[in-house]
Structure formats: C-alpha cells, structure tokens
Amino acid sequence: xxxxxxxxxxxxxxxxxxxxIHLESSxxxxxxxxxxxxxxxxxxxxxxxxxxxxxxxxVVNGEDVTGVSVRKxxxxxVYQQFIxxxxxxxxxxxxxxxxxxxxxxxxxxxxxxREVAELMGIGxxxxxxxxxxxxxQQQRTAIARALARPVDVLLLDEPLANLDFKLREQLRADLKxxxxxxxxxxxxxTADPNEALSFAAPAVVLGEGRVRxxxxxxxxxxxxxxxxxxxxxxxxxxxxxxxxVRDGRIECLGASFPAPGLTGPDRRVVVAVRPHQVGIERAGxxxxxxxxxxxxxxxxxxxxxxxLLLEGGTHLVAHLAGTHPYEPGEPAVAYVDPARVFVFGEDxxxxxxxxxxxxRPHG
Amino acid sequence: xTATLPSxxxxxxxxxxxxxxxxxxxxxxxxxPVVVSVAFTAVIPLMTVVNYSVQDIFSPDDRLFVGLExxxxxxxxPEVRAAFVRTLLFSAQVLLLEIPLGVAVAVVMPRxxxxxPAALVLVALPLLIxxxxxxxxxxxxxxxDIGLGGWAVNNVLGLDYNYTLDAGDxxxxxxxxxxxxxxxxxxxxxxxGLRSIPDPYFQAAQIDGASAWATFRHIQLPRLRGVLxxxxxxxxxxxxxxxxxxFVVTGxxxxxxxxxxxxxxxxxxxxxxxxxxxxxxxxxxFLAVQIVCYVFFTVLTRTGR
Numbered sequence: 001x002x003x004x005x006x007x008x009x010x011x012x013x014x015x016x017x018x019x020x021i022h023l024e025s026s027x028x029x030x031x032x033x034x035x036x037x038x039x040x041x042x043x044x045x046x047x048x049x050x051x052x053x054x055x056x057x058x059v060v061n062g063e064d065v066t067g068v069s070v071r072k073x074x075x076x077x078v079y080q081q082f083i084x085x086x087x088x089x090x091x092x093x094x095x096x097x098x099x100x101x102x103x104x105x106x107x108x109x110x111x112x113x114r115e116v117a118e119l120m121g122i123g124x125x126x127x128x129x130x131x132x133x134x135x136x137q138q139q140r141t142a143i144a145r146a147l148a149r150p151v152d153v154l155l156l157d158e159p160l161a162n163l164d165f166k167l168r169e170q171l172r173a174d175l176k177x178x179x180x181x182x183x184x185x186x187x188x189x190t191a192d193p194n195e196a197l198s199f200a201a202p203a204v205v206l207g208e209g210r211v212r213x214x215x216x217x218x219x220x221x222x223x224x225x226x227x228x229x230x231x232x233x234x235x236x237x238x239x240x241x242x243x244x245v246r247d248g249r250i251e252c253l254g255a256s257f258p259a260p261g262l263t264g265p266d267r268r269v270v271v272a273v274r275p276h277q278v279g280i281e282r283a284g285x286x287x288x289x290x291x292x293x294x295x296x297x298x299x300x301x302x303x304x305x306x307x308l309l310l311e312g313g314t315h316l317v318a319h320l321a322g323t324h325p326y327e328p329g330e331p332a333v334a335y336v337d338p339a340r341v342f343v344f345g346e347d348x349x350x351x352x353x354x355x356x357x358x359x360r361p362h363g
Numbered sequence: 364x365t366a367t368l369p370s371x372x373x374x375x376x377x378x379x380x381x382x383x384x385x386x387x388x389x390x391x392x393x394x395x396p397v398v399v400s401v402a403f404t405a406v407i408p409l410m411t412v413v414n415y416s417v418q419d420i421f422s423p424d425d426r427l428f429v430g431l432e433x434x435x436x437x438x439x440x441p442e443v444r445a446a447f448v449r450t451l452l453f454s455a456q457v458l459l460l461e462i463p464l465g466v467a468v469a470v471v472m473p474r475x476x477x478x479x480p481a482a483l484v485l486v487a488l489p490l491l492i493x494x495x496x497x498x499x500x501x502x503x504x505x506x507x508d509i510g511l512g513g514w515a516v517n518n519v520l521g522l523d524y525n526y527t528l529d530a531g532d533x534x535x536x537x538x539x540x541x542x543x544x545x546x547x548x549x550x551x552x553x554x555x556g557l558r559s560i561p562d563p564y565f566q567a568a569q570i571d572g573a574s575a576w577a578t579f580r581h582i583q584l585p586r587l588r589g590v591l592x593x594x595x596x597x598x599x600x601x602x603x604x605x606x607x608x609x610f611v612v613t614g615x616x617x618x619x620x621x622x623x624x625x626x627x628x629x630x631x632x633x634x635x636x637x638x639x640x641x642x643x644x645x646x647x648x649f650l651a652v653q654i655v656c657y658v659f660f661t662v663l664t665r666t667g668r
Contacts, residue, residue, distance in 0.1 A: 050566050071572045079563045087585040100572045 001061060001152050002026045003185040008046055008056030010039075010209075017042045018209045021056070025187075029179045031196045031217065032189040033232060034206035040189035043206070044155045047187065048075045060152050060185075073153075076146035080158040082138035084130040090117070090141050091126040097149045112148050119178065120144040136167035147178075156188045160195065172198060193233040197221060205229050227270060227348040236275045236305065239316050243271040243343065250343065253312055255288040257338035262351055269351060272342040275319035279335040280306060280326075287335040292316065297326040308334050409649075416642030433643035442619070443627065443644065447651070450603055450623045453538070457602040458595060460542050465549025465594065466587065470579065472554050483554075486547045494544075498611025501540040505612070526613065530620035533613045537621050540608055545601065549594045556590035557583055592663040596656055603652055624648055 005023040009016070018039045023030070032040045045051040047058055049070035057066045065073055076097070084093045094113045098104045104112070117123045120140040130138050139159060146154060159175075160168045176199055179186045190196055196203050196217045203217040205228075213220060213229045224230035231238055243252040246266045250259045262269075279287070292308035295315075304324040308316045316334055326332070343352040416434065419427045437443055472482045489497070507513040507525050516524040523529075526536040560582065568578045606625035609615065615622040615630075628648065632641035 045566075048566075048570060050569065070566075070569050073570075075570060077567060077570050079567070081561060081563055083561075083563050083567045085581040085585075087581055096573070097571045100577075 001184045002059075003047070003153055003187075004057075004059040005043070005047065006057045006059060008043070008053045008058065010042055010046060010051065011054050016209050018046070018053070021209075021211055023204060023211070025185045025202075027183050027185055029182065029186040029188055029199060029201035031199055031201050031203040032187060032206055033191070033193065033196045033203050033217070034189075034212075035191055035232060037208070038191075038206040039209040040191075040206055041157050042209070044077070044157050044187060044189060047153060048077050048155055049073045074151045075153045075155060076149065076151045078139075078143050078146045078154075078156045078159045080161050082130070082135060082142050082162070084138060084141050084145065086130055088129070089126065090122060090128055090130070090133070090144075093130065093141055094126075094144045094148050097145060101149055116144045116147045119147070120174070136163055136171065139163060140171070143175075150184065152184055154182070154184055154186045156186070158190055159188075161191070175199075193217070193221070193235045196233070205232050207232065223350075223353045224342070225350055227272065227344040227350070230272060230342060230344070230350075234274060236317060236319060238272045238274060238342075239278065241271040241273070241314060241316070243269045245269055252288065253290055253310055253314060255290065255336075257288060259343070260352055262343070268346050270344045270346070272344060273336050273340065275305070275317045277336060277340040278316060278318035279337075280318055280320065280324075280332050281335075284337070286338070288338055290316065290334040290336070292332050292334050294326045294330045294332050295328055297324060297328070299323050299325075306332075308332065310334070412642045412645050414642075415638045416646055417639075419639050429639070433639045434647065437640055437643045437647060442622075443624075445619065446622050446624045446627045449619075449621075450605075450625075453534075453605070453623060454599055454602040456538055457541055457545070458598055460538070461546045461549050461598055462591065462595060464542065465546045466553045466591070468546065468550040469553035469557055470583065472550070474558070483551075486550050486554075488547070489544050490547050490551075492544075494607040495611050497540065497544050498608040501536065501543075501608070502612045505536050528617060530617055533617055533620045537605075537609050537612060540612065541602060541605065544608070545598060549598065552590045552594045553587055556587045560586050588663070592660065595659055595663065599655060599659060600652055603655070 003023070003025045005021055008018055008021045010018040021039075021043060032043065034040055042051065046053045049058075049065065049068060053066065057064050059065070060074070084090075085096065088096065091113055094117060095109050098109045098112060113126070114123065117126055120143055122137055122140045122144060125133060125137060125141075130141060133141065139162070143156075143159060146156075156175075160171055163171065172195060175188075179188075179199075179201075188195075188199065188201070200217065202214065203220060204214045205212045205220065207228050212232070213225055217233065220229055221233045224233060241252050243250045244266065245259050245262050245264075245268075248259055248263065249256050250262070250269065250271065252271050290308075290310050292310045294306060295309050296307040298305040298307075301323075302321070304320045304322065304326075306318040306320060306324065306326055308318060310316055318334060340354050341352075342350060342354070345351050417428060417430060419429050419432075421427075468486065472486070473479055492500070504510045505513045505526050507517050513524060513526070516522050524532050526533040564582050565578065568582055573581070604625050605623055606629065609621045609623060610626060610629075613621045615626040625648075628641060628644050631637050631644060
C-alpha cells in the first residue's frame with residue numbers, strides 16, 4: 001500500500017489552508033504533528049476525499065484518486081469526537097462498514113467484528129449502544145469501526161485528544177502495538193508531541209498549512225531545525241529568553257556565556273531552554289544564574305512546575321522532579337546549564353543546539 | 364468566637380437543621396409570585412369551572428347542586444361523542460401529515476450559505492399570521508367562485524369542490540389549512556435538531572458508503588427524538604383544541620362535518636349559556652388532552668432507549 005500526496009493546496013475565502021503539501025508513505029504509520037489550525041484535519045479530509053483540493057494530487061497504490069468520490073475510496077476515518085451510530089449497538093456499529101462494503105459473507109462479518117472488538121478490548125460490550133458507554137469505550141468502538149474493514153488508508157484525527165489522561169496512555173500503547181506492522185498507510189494527526197515521540201513513527205511537522213519539517217520525532221526533539229519545530233515538539237512549552245550575540249559571547253538577562261561558533265556582527269537571538277533543564281538548587285559550576293521571584297508552584301505528584309518571574313519581567317518555568325513546597329513570593333535563583341540551551345536567530349533558524357543526545361524525562 | 368466553638372461541636376446537627384429549616388422557609392417567599400400568578404391564571408378559573416359543573420344554575424341566587432349529573436349527560440350525549448371521534452380523527456390526520464412533512468422539509472432545507480435565512484423566513488411565514496386571519500385567508504382562497512385555490516380545483520383540475528356544501532370538501536379544507544399553518548413549526552423544530560448534529564457524523568456515514576436513507580434513519584432520526592417529542596405533543600394539543608380556523612372558515616358546518624369539540628363547547632357555553640353542562644364538558648375535554656399527552660410522552664421517551 002502506498003500513498004503519495006503531491007503538491008496539495010487548499011484555499012478557502014482567500015485564506016491558505018494547505019500550501020503545496022508533499023508526503024509519501026509506503027505503509028505503516030506516519031504522524032502529522034502540529035498545533036491547532038496547522039492544517040492537519042484539512043489534509044486528512046483531502047486524503048479521505050471529503051474536501052477537493054484546489055491543486056495537487058492524491059495517489060493511492062499508484063492510482064490518482066483526487067477526483068474519486070469518498071464512497072468509492074478505501075479509507076477509514078477516526079475523529080476526535082466519538083462518532084458512532086447512536087441507535088445501533090456496538091456490534092452493529094462495527095459491522096456497518098463491512099455490510100455496506102457488501103463484499104463480506106455473513107460469517108466473515110461476524111468473525112471480523114468479534115476479532116477487532118477483542119483487539120480493542122470491547123468484546124464484552126457488543127450488545128450495548130454508544131450512549132451507554134464511557135468516552136474511552138465509545139472511542140474504542142469508533143476505532144474498531146475503522147479497523148474492521150481492511151482499507152488502503154486509515155486516518156486518525158487526534159483520536160485521543162478528548163480522552164482523560166489514563167485512558168489516553170493506555171489506548172496510545174494499544175494503538176502503537178497495532179499499527180507498528182500495519183500493511184496499510186496510517187496517518188495519525190496529533191497536537192501532542194509526547195504522542196508523536198512515543199509512537200516513534202516518521203513525523204511530518206505542519207504549521208500554518210505548510211510542511212515545516214519531517215523526520216524521526218526523537219531527532220527533531222533533540223535537534224529542531226527551527227524555533228517553530230522546537231516549540232511544536234515541546235510539552236511543557238519551551239522557555240524563551242532574549243539574548244544578544246556580542247564578541248563571541250551571548251548575553252542573556254545579565255548572564256553571559258560563550259557563543260559556540262557564533263561570529264559576526266552583534267545581533268539579537270532567542271535563547272530557548274526546556275523546563276526540565278532549569279534548576280532552582282545549584283547543580284554545578286559554570287551555570288547561568290537568574291535572580292527571580294516564585295509566582296506559583298504546581299505539584300503534580302512526581303514533579304513540580306515552578307513558575308518564576310525574572311528581573312525584567314520574563315517568565316520562566318522550571319520542571320523539577322519530586323515535590324517542592326515553594327511559596328509564592330519567595331525569592332529564588334534559577335540556574336541554567338549553558339551547555340543545554342538552544343539558540344535561535346530572530347528569523348527562527350537554529351544557530352546552536354546542545355551537543356549529544358538530550359536526556360528526555362518520561363511523561 | 365472561641366466560646367461558641369465548643370458548643371457548636373457538641374450539637375452541630377441540631378443547630379444546622381434548625382438553621383436549614385429557617386432558610387428553607389424563607390425560600391418560599393421566592394416562589395410566592397409564581398404561586399399567585401398561577402392561582403389567578405389557572406387554578407381559580409379551573410375551580411370556577413369545577414364549581415359550575417356540579418350545579419344547575421338558574422340565576423346567580425338560584426342554584427341547585429346536582430352532583431355528577433352533568434358529567435353523565437355530557438358523556439352520553441351523542442353529539443359530544445361524535446365531535447370527540449371527529450376531533451380525534453382530525454388530530455391523528457394532522458400528526459400523520461405534519462410530522463413526516465415537517466421532517467422532510469427540515470432535511471432538504473439548506474445547512475449553510477445565503478439559503479439558510481431565506482428558507483427560514485419563507486418557512487416561518489405562516490406562523491407569523493394571526494389565527495383568525497389564517498381562517499379568513501383560507502375562507503376566501505378556497506371559495507370556488509372568487510378564490511384562487513377553489514377556482515383552480517374546479518376549473519383546472521376539473522374536480523367538483525365546494526367546502527360550503529360538501530362535508531368531505533370542508534374537512535379537507537380545514538385539514539390542508541392546518542397543514543399549511545403548522546407544518547412550519549414542526550419543520551423549524553426538526554431543523555434546529557438537525558443543525559445540532561456535528562458534520563463528522565455525516566462524513567463518517569459518507570466514508571462508510573451509507574445511503575441517504577440510512578444516514579437519515581441511523582444518524583438524523585435518533586438525534587431528532589427529543590424535538591419530535593415536543594413537536595408531536597404541541598401539534599396534538601393544538602389540533603385537538605382547534606377552534607379559530609374552522610370557526611372562521613366553516614363555522615362547524617356543513618351540518619356537523621367540522622364541529623370539533625371546541626366548536627361544540629363554545630356553542631354550549633357561550634351560545635346557549637348552559638354553564639353546568641359546559642363546565643362538565645370542559646373538564647372531560649381537559650382530562651382527555653392530559654391522558655393522550657401522557658401516553659404520547661411515555662411512549663416517545665421510552666422508544667429507542
């Protein structure tokens with residue numbers, strides 16, 4: 001199974017929704033990663049045939065299907081909302097795409113329904129109606145509906161976004177297992193970088209209707225080519241500090257460190273540091289120091305997010321392991337290892353990344 | 364403060380209960396305006412009718428308690444029974460025509476674009492016309508000599524149609540008038556229900572390859588149950604109590620062909636001024652509406668669950 005998206009553009013009411021998108025897959029999972037309004041859903045609707053593109057082609061298995069009606073395409077779609085037929089039982093819901101395809105004998109339909117229901121862990125619920133299920137069970141039913149019929153292209157549009165945390169973790173692991181060796185093309189859209197990182201599938205980073213970058217999500221996390229890609233792949237969000245390159249050093253809010261390989265005239269840069277690289281207790285020599293005031297400490301159980309206000313009005317978030325009972329208003333000093341910062345130019349291009357692979361926390 | 368704390372700790376439950384009771388009593392004052400207005404608009408008039416229904420009133424000073432006599436005579440009156448059957452038949456026909464027609468109109472109404480306001484205004488137009496004006500419009504429209512509709516049926520379709528002479532024609536005229544007047548209400552309610560269905564449902568059905576009928580049957584219809592329950596109750600109550608339009612168009616005739624319960628009731632109460640029988644009639648009428656509504660509501664809220 002192959003999918004080629006060749007120069008697809010969509011414009012509506014003078015706005016560019018998608019701009020010259022190219023994407024290729026020869027089976028298996030591809031993650032579309034991007035914030036809201038990046039064009040993930042629009043691209044999926046084009047691939048499904050629900051939205052005709054203004055330019056470009058969609059080619060499935062070597063055949064141009066751009067103008068082919070959605071009813072004639074071999075696609076399945078899982079939405080962020082839990083979409084099932086409200087008056088049908090779970091069994092009938094899963095069976096409906098098979099029955100409408102009209103190519104499966106009765107016994108085969110029954111076998112497939114029970115198989116995917118078992119796979120999704122809803123084998124016990126086949127007699128219920130969607131209204132009697134929890135959100136997680138409804139979404140499992142919707143995914144089972146999409147899996148029941150073998151299709152060339154399976155589209156999942158933020159399927160886990162409306163689920164609560166625990167269900168999301170569990171379903172994410174199930175999906176990863178199921179799609180790893182999928183012969184068909186699986187496109188999985190998400191705004192959650194942790195999802196993209198944990199699937200470890202080739203990722204396409206979208207922003208404002210354009211492909212910003214593509215590659216292995218772990219590589220993109222460790223060495224983002226632009227500030228936008230770095231921000232898309234960071235959750236919790238990056239801390240951004242104003243910096244100035246001068247005489248081979250970077251000056252940043254009163255601190256200063258050598259600028260590796262940055263020469264040329266004085267210029268403004270953005271110093272980006274991930275929250276888990278910010279310390280409040282001194283961790284070693286050569287650290288940058290930022291006097292600050294503690295505004296808020298959020299304890300999540302295994303970690304504490306400390307919100308700091310630096311002198312000059314810049315906000316900084318520190319992600320500390322363990323529980324730390326900081327009080328709002330307390331003075332503190334934030335420490336950052338200069339070897340762990342990214343430096344981006346004012347145009348967003350990366351000027352410098354930390355050496356070696358970064359150690360990423362779990363979560 | 365410190366002195367009161369221990370005593371509180373010893374008897375918290377009793378004190379809380381007393382305080383809660385006082386607060387609950389005060390809350391009654393907030394309900395009072397509703398109680399007063401409902402009393403004057405509904406309860407007292409209804410009790411007046413109950414009062415009439417158990418007495419034979421000759422003059423304000425000369426009245427006789429007759430118990431359930433009027434109820435018995437009204438229930439046995441062949442004219443009332445015939446009107447009851449007639450009204451029930453009319454309501455059944457109204458529901459069978461207006462509900463499917465209203466849903467059909469709602470389904471074909473545009474979902475987006477400039478067509479939406481245009482369709483809404485067009486559909487809502489009959490609802491904005493006062494009831495007796497609707498009657499007058501149809502009275503003239505359906506006349507075979509000077510009415511466009513009546514003339515067309517006689518001279519274009521070549522049917523012999525005259526609602527003032529033929530009982531069947533009169534019945535059809537009143538029925539068509541009601542359908543014209545009230546189908547828009549059903550359509551608007553159903554349209555609101557349909558609009559609340561998110562687009563992905565329709566897209567999902569398209570991806571499955573579901574037919575238009577299957578999409579309607581399995582996505583739209585289940586989502587319409589709530590609004591259709593309201594539409595059916597409203598249309599039943601309204602059609603079962605229809606008065607103004609047949610009064611204006613046919614005056615209950617020809618003969619008794621369009622004498623619905625309300626037409627007959629007003630004849631007894633206002634025309635003949637028989638307050639006792641009219642009171643008993645009203646209460647039985649009221650009871651019939653309540654019972655049918657209860658049955659409809661129970662059945663509709665239980666199906667498809």
